[in-house]
Amino acid sequence: MSRGARDRGMVTAEIALALPSLVLVTAIALWGVAAASAQLTCADAARTGARAAARGESLAAVRELVAKAVPPHATVTIRRDAATVDVDVSAPVEPPAATGLPPLTVHAHVAAATEPTTPTDPTTPTDPTTPTDPTTPTDPTTGTEPATPT
Numbered sequence: 195m196s197r198g199a200r201d202r203g204m205v206t207a208e209i210a211l212a213l214p215s216l217v218l219v220t221a222i223a224l225w226g227v228a229a230a231s232a233q234l235t236c237a238d239a240a241r242t243g244a245r246a247a248a249r250g251e252s253l254a255a256v257r258e259l260v261a262k263a264v265p266p267h268a269t270v271t272i273r274r275d276a277a278t279v280d281v282d283v284s285a286p287v288e289p290p291a292a293t294g295l296p297p298l299t300v301h302a303h304v305a306a307a308t309e310p311t312t313p314t315d316p317t318t319p320t321d322p323t324t325p326t327d328p329t330t331p332t333d334p335t336t337g338t339e340p341a342t343p344t
Contacts, residue, residue: 218292218293221290221292221293222290222293222295224290225287225289225290225293225295225298228287229287229298229300232265232285232287232300233300233302235263235264235265235285236264236265236268236283236284236285236300236301236302237283237302237304238263239260239263239264239268239270239283239302240260240281240282240283240302240303240304241281241302241304242259242260242263243256243257243259243260243270243272243281243283243304244279244280244281244304244305244306245306246259247272247274247279247281247306247308248279248306248307248308248309249309250308250309250311253272253274256272256281257270257272260272260281260283264283264285265285265287266285267285267286268283268284268285269283269284269285270282270283271283274308275308276308277307277308278305278306278307278308279305279306279307279308280303280304280305281303281304281305281306282301282302282303283301283302284299284300284301284302285299285300286298286299287299287300
C-alpha cells in the first residue's frame with residue numbers, strides 16, 4: 195500500500211471523528227443565539243407592558259399586549275400598586291434534541307413608577323398568569339384567563 199492511499203484513509207477517519215463534534219458545537223451555538231433572542235424578546239415585552247401599565251391601561255389590556263410579544267410558552271406576571279408596576283416574563287428555551295442538555299429558562303423583570311393619575315385596577319387580578327389567545331374568554335367571576343401557556 196502506498197503512502198498516498200494511507201493518508202487518504204487517515205483524512206477520512208479524521209473527518210468522521212471531527213464532523214459530529216462540529217455539528218454539536220454548531221447546535222449549541224445556535225441554541226445560545228436562540229436563548230439570547232428569547233431574553234431580548236422577554237425584556238422588550240416586559241418593558242412595553244410596564245410602560246403601558248404605568249400609563250394607566252387596564253391590566254387585562256397590558257396582559258394582552260405583552261402576550262402578543264412573548265415567545266411561545268412564556269409566563270407573564272403583572273403587579274400594580276399605587277406607586278409601582280412590576281412585570282415579569284419568563285420563557286423556556288429548549289436545547290437541541292440530541293445534546294442531552296437541560297432546558298434553559300430566560301427571565302426579564304421590569305419595574306416602573308406609576309403616573310400620579312393611574313388608579314389601581316381592583317377588578318383585574320395581579321396573580322401570575324400565562325398569556326393566552328386574546329380571543330379566549332375570561333372567567334366573569336374572577337376576570338382571569340384560563341391557565342394554559344401559549
